[in-house]
Amino acid sequence: MSDLFFSWQDLARITEGTWLLPPSSLRTGVNAVQDNSRELRPGALFVAIAGELTDGHRYILPAVQAGAAALCVQRDLTAEERSAAEAAGCGCLRVADGLAAFQALARAHRLKFSALPVLGITGSCGKTSTKELCAAVLAQRWPGRVLKTIANTNNHFGVPRNLLRITRETAAAVIEMGSNHPGEIVTLAKMAMPQHGLICSIGAAHLEFFRDLRGVAEEKGDLLAMSALDGVAIIPVEAEGIDILRAHAAPRRIITFGAAAEADMRCEYLGQRKGGYGLALTRRDNGERVELTWQIGGEHQARNAAGAAAVGMIYGLSLAEVARGLQQCVLPDNRMAECERQGIHWVNDAYNAGPDSMRASITWFAEISRQVTTRILLLGDMLELGDHCEAAHRDLLRWVREKMPDARVITVGPHMAAAAATLGLEHYPDTAMAKAALAGHFPKGSWVFLKASHGIHLEKFLPDGE
Numbered sequence: 001m002s003d004l005f006f007s008w009q010d011l012a013r014i015t016e017g018t019w020l021l022p023p024s025s026l027r028t029g030v031n032a033v034q035d036n037s038r039e040l041r042p043g044a045l046f047v048a049i050a051g052e053l054t055d056g057h058r059y060i061l062p063a064v065q066a067g068a069a070a071l072c073v074q075r076d077l078t079a080e081e082r083s084a085a086e087a088a089g090c091g092c093l094r095v096a097d098g099l100a101a102f103q104a105l106a107r108a109h110r111l112k113f114s115a116l117p118v119l120g121i122t123g124s125c126g127k128t129s130t131k132e133l134c135a136a137v138l139a140q141r142w143p144g145r146v147l148k149t150i151a152n153t154n155n156h157f158g159v160p161r162n163l164l165r166i167t168r169e170t171a172a173a174v175i176e177m178g179s180n181h182p183g184e185i186v187t188l189a190k191m192a193m194p195q196h197g198l199i200c201s202i203g204a205a206h207l208e209f210f211r212d213l214r215g216v217a218e219e220k221g222d223l224l225a226m227s228a229l230d231g232v233a234i235i236p237v238e239a240e241g242i243d244i245l246r247a248h249a250a251p252r253r254i255i256t257f258g259a260a261a262e263a264d265m266r267c268e269y270l271g272q273r274k275g276g277y278g279l280a281l282t283r284r285d286n287g288e289r290v291e292l293t294w295q296i297g298g299e300h301q302a303r304n305a306a307g308a309a310a311v312g313m314i315y316g317l318s319l320a321e322v323a324r325g326l327q328q329c330v331l332p333d334n335r336m337a338e339c340e341r342q343g344i345h346w347v348n349d350a351y352n353a354g355p356d357s358m359r360a361s362i363t364w365f366a367e368i369s370r371q372v373t374t375r376i377l378l379l380g381d382m383l384e385l386g387d388h389c390e391a392a393h394r395d396l397l398r399w400v401r402e403k404m405p406d407a408r409v410i411t412v413g414p415h416m417a418a419a420a421a422t423l424g425l426e427h428y429p430d431t432a433m434a435k436a437a438l439a440g441h442f443p444k445g446s447w448v449f450l451k452a453s454h455g456i457h458l459e460k461f462l463p464d465g466e
Contacts, residue, residue, distance in 0.1 A: 003111060003166070003167040003168050004032055004033065004164060004167075004220060005029055005030070005031055005032060006029050006033070006045070006105065006187050007028055007110075008023045008028065008029055008070075008091070008319075009031035009425070010029065010108070011029070011030070011045065011093055011105075012093065012102050013072065013445060014102075014108045015072060015093065015095045015101035015104055015105065015447055016074050016095065016096070016103055017072065017093040017094055017095040017101065018093070018094050019075070019091060019092065019094075019096065020092040020093070020094045021071075021074075021077075021082070021086060021090070021091050021092035022091055022352065023069070023070050023084055023091030023107065024069065024089040024091060026089065026091070027043070027069055029069075029382075029418055030044055030045040030069045030070055031043040031044060031069075032044035032045070032164075033045045033047060033102070033105050033106075033109075033164055034046060034047070034409075035047045035048075035049050035056060035102055035157070035161070037056075037059035037062040037063040037066060037096075038062075039066070040063055040066040040068055040069030040263070040315065041066075041067070041259070042066070042068075042069075043067065043069045043073055044067075044068055044069060045069065045070045045071070045105075046059075046063035046067065046068040046070070046071050046072065047072040047098055047101060047102045047105075047290070048060060048063075048071065048074070049072045049098040049099045049157070049190050050074065050098060050099075051099075051157070053389035053450040056098065057073060057074075057075060060073065060077070060081045060085075060290070061080070061081060061084055062128055063089050063214055064081075064084045064085050065088075067088075068088075068090055068121065069090065069091070070090060070091040070092065070093060070350050071085065071090060071091070071092045071093065071135075072092075072093045072095055072098060072101055072102075073093070073094060073228045073360070074095055074096060074097060074098045075094075075100065076094070076144070076396075077092060077329060082224075085249055086311035087216055093190060093197065095185060098266040099156065099157070099430075102148065103156065103160050103165070103187075103191055105160070106159070106160030106161075106163040106164050106191050107160075107163070107191045107193075109163060109164055109166065109191065110163045110166065110191065110192065111193075112453075113166050113168075113170070116166065116170060116171075116172070116173060116192075117171075117172045117173070117174070117177065117195045117196075117315075118173045118174075118175055118177070118192055118193060118194045118195050118196075119134060119138075119170070119172070119174045119194060119196050119197075119198060119311060120175050120177055120189060120192055120194030120196070120197045120198070120223050120226075120227060120278070121134065121174065121175070121197075121198045121200060121363060122176070122177045122178065122185060122199060122200070122220050122223045123182075123195075123198075123199050123201040123202070123203075123214050123220060124181065124196075124201045124202055124203035124204070124205040124216055124220070124354060125200075125201050125205060125352070125354055125357040125360075125421070126200040126201050126300065126301075126304050126357070126358055127152070127154065127176050127177075127178060127200055128149075128151070128154075128176060128204075128331075128335070128351075129200060129296075129301060129304050129310060129331055129335060130198065130200040130304045131148055131149055131174050131176040131325065132148070132329055132331055133304055133307070133308035133325075133329050134174050134198070134303055134311045135148035135174045136308070136309045136325040136326060136328050136329035137308045137309070137311060137312040137316065137321075137322050137324070137325035137326065138172050138174065138311065138312070139325060140317055140321040140322070140324055140325045141172075141315055141316070141317060141321075141330075142171035142172055142460075144172035145169055145170060145172070146170075146171065146172050146173070146174065147162070147165055147166060147170045147172070147173040147174070148166075148173070148174040148175075148176075148284060149162050149174065149175055149176040151332055152178070152332075152351075153176075154176040154177050154178035154188075155178055155188075156184065156187060156188065157186075158192060159175060159177060159188045159192060161173060161189055161204055161353050162270050163175070163191060163192060171373070172315075174283075174361070175192045177189065177196065177223060178218070179219055180205075180208075180209055180214075180384060181209045182209065182218075182219055183219075184219070184408070185219055185223050185226070186222050186226060187410070189222065189223055189227070190194075190226065191227035193226075194223065194226065194228070194231070195227060195228045195231045196222040196226045196227055196228075196231040196232045196233070196234065196311070196314060197226070197227040197231065197232075197233055197234065198221065198226045198234040198235075198307055198310075198311065199220050199221070199224070199233075199235050199236060199238070199239065199245060200236065200303075200304060200307055201232070201236060201239065201303075201324065201356065202216050202220060202236070202239040202240050202245075203240075203354055203356035203357070204216075204354055204355045204356060204385065204388065204392060205353065205354040205356075205384070205435055207384070207385050207386050207387075207388045208384045208385060208386030208389075209384070209386070213240040213241055214240070214241045214244060217239070217240065217241025217245055218241075218243040218244055218248075220245070221241075221244050221248030221249070222246045222248065224245060224248040224249040224252065224409050224422075225248040225249070226357075228250070228252075229252060229253065229309075230252075231252055231253075232253045232254070232255055232314050233245070233248075233249030233252045233253070233254045233255070233258075234255050234257065234270065234307060234310045234311065234314075234367045235249065235254060235255075235257075236256070236257060236258050236303065236307070236348060237257060237258040237260045237262060237263040237264075237289055238258045238260055239260070242378060244343070247325060248324055253411075255310045255313070255314070257306035257307045257309070258303055258306060259302070259303060259306075259309045261286075261307065263270065264284045264285065264310065265281065265282075265283060265284070265307075265308075265309050265310040265313065265328050266282045266283075266284065266306065267280070267281055267283070267302040267303055267305060267306035268280040268281075268282075268302070268403065269281065269298070269299040269302035270291070271367065272297065272367060274293075274296075275293050275294060276293045276294050276295045277293065277295070277296065277297040277298075278291065278292075279291070279292055279293075279302050279326070280292075281305065281306060281309050281319055281322065281323070281444075283313065283319065288318070288319050289319065289334055290319035290322070290323045290381070292323040292326065293327075293328050294323075294327045294329060294330060295327070295329075295330075295338065296309075296329065297367070297368060298338070298360060298361065298362050298364030298367075299334070299361065299363070299418055300329075300357070300360035300361070300363075300364070301336075301364075305326050305332065306398075308322070308326065309322045309326075312325070318392075323436075331409075332351075335349060335351050336348075336349050336361070336364070337349070339462075341462070341463045341464075342440070343444035343445065344442055344444065344445070344446050344447075344448055344464075345372075345445075345446070345447045346447075346448050346462055347365055347369075347447065347448065347449045347450065348363045348450050348459055348462055349365075349449070349450065349451045350360075350380070350450040350451055350454075350456075350457075350458040350459040350461075350462075351436065352453055352454050352458070353382050353451050353452050353453045354382050354385075354453075355382060355385075355392050355395070355396055357451075358379070358382065358451060359396070359397055361449075362377065362400060362403060362404070362449070362451070363403070365377075365404060365447075365449045366452075369447045369449075371394065372445075372446075372447045373445070374406045374408070374443050374445065374446040374447070375404065375406065375407040375408070375446070375447050375449070376407065376410065376442060376446075376447070376448045376449070377400065377404065377407050377408070377409045377410065377415070377445055377449050377451075378411075378412065378434070378448060378449065378450050378451075378455065378458060378461060379397075379400070379409065379410070379412070379416065379451055379452065380411070380412040380413045380416065380431070380451070380456035380458045381410050381412070381413030381414065381415040381416055381452055381453055381455075381456050382392075382396070382415065382450020382452070382453050383415070383455050383456075385415075389415055390418060391417070393415055393416055393418070393419040394418070394420075396420040397409070397411070397416075397419045397420065397423055398423065403424065408426075409425050409426070409429070410425070410426040410428070410434065411425055411426065411427045411428070411458050412427070412428050412429075412434050412439070412452065412456060412458060413429070413430065413452065414429065414432055417429075430456075431456060431457050431458050431460050431461055435460065435461050439461075440465070450462065
């Protein structure tokens with residue numbers, strides 16, 4: 001029997017659904033639960049979710065043709081869909097809400113592995129990097145058996161998809177959780193049921209919906225409140241609203257991390273050196289210290305590494321083992337990725353951006369490019385800042401001018417426009433127009449840095465690989 005198996009009775013009970021078409025008597029249940037018809041395997045349940053961008057009910061026929069054993073829908077089938085399903089012996093379960101049903105099944109699957117240690121991660125920025133670092137550290141204890149969130153699939157669709165990947169071979173899971181509206185962390189944590197919770201940062205992200213940094217801390221802190229009572233809350237010692245995080249964590253044990261001397265897991269960023277970047281980690285409780293050279297630069301990533309080291313400490317790893325994990329970690333695409341194309345050195349950090357992550361990444365870029373004659377910053381809009389939007393963009397660009405006065409600064413997107421005009425900077429309305437005007441015009445030997453919120457798609461400015 002598959003690690004992921006739900007009987008027909010299970011499906012109806014968990015989703016609170018009703019069978020519109022009875023399931024095949026030749027099967028006793030389904031061997032997978034999927035919401036993407038292109039990835040469907042024979043014998044699976046296809047859950048049709050009506051999302052904001054697309055409606056999964058449009059893919060009922062492809063799902064039947066791909067061999068779905070059953071469908072989970074929130075509307076009646078058309079005559080064509082019913083005929084195809086009946087001919088294929090495909091059952092059809094009617095539910096009130098497809099997404100809620102999908103999440104309920106993910107939670108039920110997680111419950112089958114109730115003893116599995118799950119680490120939940122959230123924060124304003126650095127979630128995906130921290131997730132990768134934690135997974136690399138835990139792999140030192142459980143090689144090849146640590147499940148981690150794929151890419152940054154951290155929302156109400158992605159978290160259930162990742163939980164449904166758990167198998168009997170999984171020794172630990174690292175689940176990233178994102179939120180841009182109040183209450184979302186509670187929803188995701190109810191599914192994941194984390195043993196421990198890690199907050200990687202509290203910063204000015206999604207302020208359109210959280211009002212201020214204390215509102216952000218309240219939302220992120222819900223992860224700690226939803227973790228196991230015997231679990232550990234891992235929090236950044238320098239975080240805004242740390243009192244809120246501590247209140248959410250109580251009565252759980254707390255481990256702090258960061259660059260401050262009082263951190264339980266302290267990091268020291270030692271800068272660029274031969275072979276990479278220097279990093280030192282020190283445990284406050286016993287004085288254990290390790291110094292290493294690794295491939296991920298920037299003080300912000302040193303802090304993320306300290307968070308991952310705190311996780312390793314919880315699971316009994318020495319700092320030497322933690323160091324090996326950190327040295328083996330490779331970050332996903334569009335995150336601090338360097339490449340040479342068309343005689344230019346590109347630094348692509350364009351996956352996402354907020355005021356804090358902008359400053360952190362630009363500080364790192366200033367460090368690594370300090371010997372370069374021509375430095376160019378291509379900076380795009382930071383989205384979902386609400387009433388703080390205009391001031392955040394203006395303050396960032398003023399800071400950039402002070403931090404790198406010799407750099408050419410080019411801005412992209414409507415939110416950058418007013419601040420760029422005030423400071424007399426080059427500006428383009430969108431990435432396509434910027435690329436059309438600038439592509440091929442940067443001097444050979446230039447270093448070009450790209451960063452913006454994902455919706456700006458600034459990574460498209462990068463030339464195709466040679």
